[in-house]
Amino acid sequence: MKHHIVAIGPLPPPLHGFSYATSAMTALLSEENVTVLQNLSPPENAGRLIGHASKLRRALGACGRLLLDRRLEGKACYLGCDGGWGMCYTLLIVVVARLLGYPTYLHHHSFRYIDKPDLTMRGILALGGPSLTHVFLCEIMRDRFVDAYAVRLRSVIISNAAFVAPTDDRALQPRPLTIGMLSNLSREKGLETFIELLRQCRSEGLAVQAILAGPVANNQDRTSIEAAVKEFGGALDYRGAVYDEAKAAFYEDIDVFVFPTNYVNEAQPIVIFEAKAAGCAVIAYNRGCIRKQLDGSDLLIPANGEFVPTSIAWIAAIPPDSPRSTWRRRTRQDYAERHQRALKRARSLLD
Template sequence: MPIASGLKRENPVDTGPTRTPAQQPASGTDAASVGLARPVVFLGPLPPPHNGFSAACQRMLELLRERTRVVELDVAKRGTGRRAAVAALGNRLRQFARMAGLCVRDRPHTLYLGLSGGFGQLLDVPFVALAQWFGLDIYFHHHSFAYINRPTWYSRLIMRCAPRAKHLVLCEMMRTELARIYRLPSANVQVLPNLSLIDLSSTAHQRDSVGEALTVGFLSNITAAKGIFTFFAVVRQAQDLGMPICARIAGPVAADIRAEFDAELARTPCVRYLGPVSGTDKEQFFHDIDVLLFPTTYHNEASPLIVLEAHSYGIPVVAHDRGCIGSMIDAHSGLLVPRDADFAALAIPYLQNLDLARERAGAERQALLAQFHIDRGQAEATLAQTIALISQSPTV
C-alpha cells in the first residue's frame, strides 16, 4: 500500500520567527528557499560501523538532504567495552543539547528517528519527548524485530511519548504485529521496504560459461547466529553426496568464533574465505557464485539487505524464514526454509536441482532480475512519497 495514502502531515504550533541556517542544501535544490526552511532533525546511527541498520539510515539521510535542510544527530556506538559505552553516552548528551538548542532557535518541523532495537530506546526517549513537547511531527523508522518478538516496557514507553507519530516498517507482517502489540492506529503504520534503500549493481550477473562446480556463497557479519557453521555443514554434506560444490565466504569474522571458524575452514574442501568485501570486490563475489545461502537463526533478523543485494544480481537465495525474509523470497527467487526446520535437509535437495538445471540458469536469472526491477520501481515510488512527506515544511 502506498505510504502517502495513510500519512498526513500535522502542522506544529508556530512559536516564533525562522532563523536562517548555516547548513546549505545539496546541489539541485533552491538554496534560498531551503536556507529559510525549518529543518528536519535526523536522529540515528551512521557508518561506521557498517551494518544494515546504519546503511539504511545513511541512505535516508542522503535522500532527505536532497529535498530539505537536515540537522544530523549521529548516535552510533563505535567500539566495545566500557570506554565505548561511556563515549556513546557522552555523545548522546551532546546531541540532546544540540537538539534542545535547535528547537528553541530554528524550530524544526519534524524528527526522523532510526529507532534503536534494544535498551538504546531508553536513550531515544528524551529526544522523542523533546520533539513532542515542541510540537514536531515524529517518524519512527523500525529496523528490528527485537521488540516485536519480545514486547518490552521501554518500547511501550517511547511509543506512548508520541501517540500521533508515524511508523515506517519493513514489511506487511511487521506492520500488522507492531500495530497489534503496541495498539497503534493502523493508518499511522506504513510499509517502507528496504528494497528501495539498497544500491543496485552496475551490471547484471553474467557468466561466460557454466563451471564444473556449483558455487555457493555466504556474505554477512560472520557469527554463529548468522548461520556460518550451518553453511559449512551444508557444503560438506553436499560434497559427501558427491555433488560438485565449492564455496565463497565473505565478511568480518566475530572474535568469539574465530578459532572455530578457522578450524571449519581448514577441514572443508573447496572453500575460500575472502575477508570483508565492498565495491568491486563485492561485485566480484556475486559474479562468482550461483546461489547465496543465509541460514540465519538471529532472533532479531528483520529485512537483511544481503538478500536484496543477491537478487539485484539475479542470484537466488536460500534462507531461514525470519523477520521479513518470508516476504522477500518466493519459488522464483530462492528457497524459504521454515524457521525451525533443518536447513541442510531442505537446502541440499534444492542445490541438487539447481545443479541439474544449470543450463537454464541464465533464463531463470533474467526472470528473477525482471521481477526484482518491477518490485524495486514500486518501492522507490513509495520511498519518494515518504521523503516528500518528511521533508514538507509547514507554512510559516
C-alpha cells in the same frame, strides 16, 4: 515544501544493516530537504561501558540539536529505532521531539521488541503522541507490531529495497554451482550451519563450491573458518571483509545466497536484497520480513525447520544444465521493479 530534518541514528562506521539503512535513508531525505545528521554510533571496537557512555552523550547532543532548531519552518525529526538497551535513548529523543513540537518519523529495524514486547517500547508509544509516525520495513512487521502492542498508530511501509540499487547484467562464466554467504560472520548469523551445509553437499556427491565473505565476530568463529578452509580445500573460498567492487564480485561469483540466520534483531537483511539485485537465488530461514523478500525462485525454510537437509534436497534438484544466465537476468529485472517502488515510497516519506 522543503523540510528541515534533524536525522538521528547510527551511521557507519561500524557498518551493519542498521547503520547502512540509516545512512541511505538520510541521503534520500537530503535530496529535497535540509538534513542535519546526528550520529548515534559508538566508536568502533568500543566496549559495552564505553559504547553506552558514548551513545548517551550523542543522544543528549541530538536532543540539543532539536532544541536549537525548534523554531525552523518545516522542521521534522527522523529517528532510527534501536533494538536493545539503546531503546532508552530512542525514548529520550522521542519525548524531547514531542515537547519541542517536531513531527517525528520512527524507523523500525528490529523484531526483538516485536517478538518479545518491551516496556521501553510501550513508553515510546505512550509518550510519542499523535505526531509520531512509525516506519516499518514490511506489512508483516507492521501487523505483528500492532498485535504485540494492541495499538492503533500512524504508519508507512518503506522496504530496504529502496537502498539497494539493481546491478548490471553480466555474462556468466561456466562454473560449478556455487553457494555463498556474506555477513558479519558468527554462529547466530548461521556460520556453522553454512559450513555444515557445504560438508553435507560434498558427502552427498554434489559438485558444489562455496564462498564465504565478511568480517569475523570472534576468535572461535575465525578458527571454525580456518578449519573449514583446510577441510574443503579449493571447494571453499574465504574472502574476508568485502566492499564495493569486491562485494559486487562476490555476488557475481555465486549462484545461491545462503542466509541461515538466527540473529534476534533480524528484520529485513540488506544482504538478501543485494543478492537479489545481482540475480542470485536465496535460501533463508523465515525470520522477520524475510518471507516478503523472497519469491518463487528461492527457498524459504520455517524458522524452526531443518535447514541443512531441506537445502540439500533443493540444491540437488537444480539441473546441472540449468540456464542460470536466464534466471539471473529475470531475477535482476524483477528486483529492479521492486527497488523503484520502494525508492518512490522512501522519497515521499514526508509528503
